[in-house]
Amino acid sequence: MESNSLAHIGKIDIEAFRKDLLDWFTAEQRQLPWREDSDPYKVWVSEIMLQQTRVDTVIPYFLHFINKFPTIEALASADEEEVLKAWEGLGYYSRARNLQSAVKEVRDTYGGIVPSEPVDIAKLKGVGPYTAGAILSIAYGRPEPAVDGNVMRVLSRILLIWDDIAKPSSRKIFEAAVRELISHDNPSYFNQALMELGALICTPTSPKCLLCPVREHCAAFHQGEQDTLPVKTKKKSVKRLQMGAVVLKTDNGNYLIHKRPSKGLLANLWEFPNVELDSFGSHRKQLEEFLRLEYNVEAKIDNGLLTKIEHVFSHLVWNIDVFTGSVKDISMISEELRAVEEEELVQFAFPVSHQKIWKSYKESCLKD
């Protein structure tokens, strides 16, 4: 990390590198909804959505979200339920809650103007070093580094940096590199160009070096190391949990749904009642016991599985056995449970696995 991580930076013709990179971006950049103007709020929303998420996935969510919450004021005054519903299916739901929290902070503390000072913007919830640099450079033209996975991959190759990019401590090496390389005439294009190059040309596998506008500046290309960089250690394998879930119909035709806790996995999203199962005894009995003890609900679980659903997260996998069942008396229903009509379900934000549960349930109803 040390001083020799950036040994190759002195060998680059920085002026020529900037020009080649910016000329390429000017000619080849994709037309994306968040590139139509540099409204700091829209830049902000796009950057949060793009965290760990593909451009093609984000586009429809961004269009809908900006249409529904066009301004900081609109988002700040919205119900959290509405915001989560607009985020449904995007994943990493704390992004949505942190974004709304930070937007309220901007309304209340900064007069509704996204702060343009690094120390201020970095305080906002959900705005880390990358997002701060992205907003500052793209919306305000400040020469701040915006180092994401693309930038680390691209610069590890151009500058032949062998540090492990999976280590948090490596990011500052790349920030130091960007501070030396960045165009002060157009920091916005420079940062976006580095990311666009990573997305379109300098890809994780099979980089398209023969199409690369800066290959003559690239140490890895000259040394034939483009396929060995970046160095990135592997993460450990995920844990598997056996879950049981149940679509529970009340005697007056409503369905029981549960709101998840405000912290942790899928926070504040709604779901069908579910619990981790052990391998001893009947899954039906375990579910009935869980419903009685946890929610004070006396339920009859039907014989036979409705379906099995696999829900893959970054760090774990749920194998969900899905049942159907009925409840007679919900007078003593617990707080986090709601009995809602079928038509009302669309108002609630569900994780993808529970959307699949409902879809499967509706398909099974058609057969009767």
Place this chain on the structure above:
DNA sequence: AACACGTGGTT
């Protein structure tokens, strides 16, 4: 520092 935190596309 290491791990939690979603989802869908690719290899």
Place this chain on the structure above:
DNA sequence: TAACCAAGTGT
């Protein structure tokens, strides 16, 4: 198909 990947942040 299991593993990996994609414009990271919070704790």
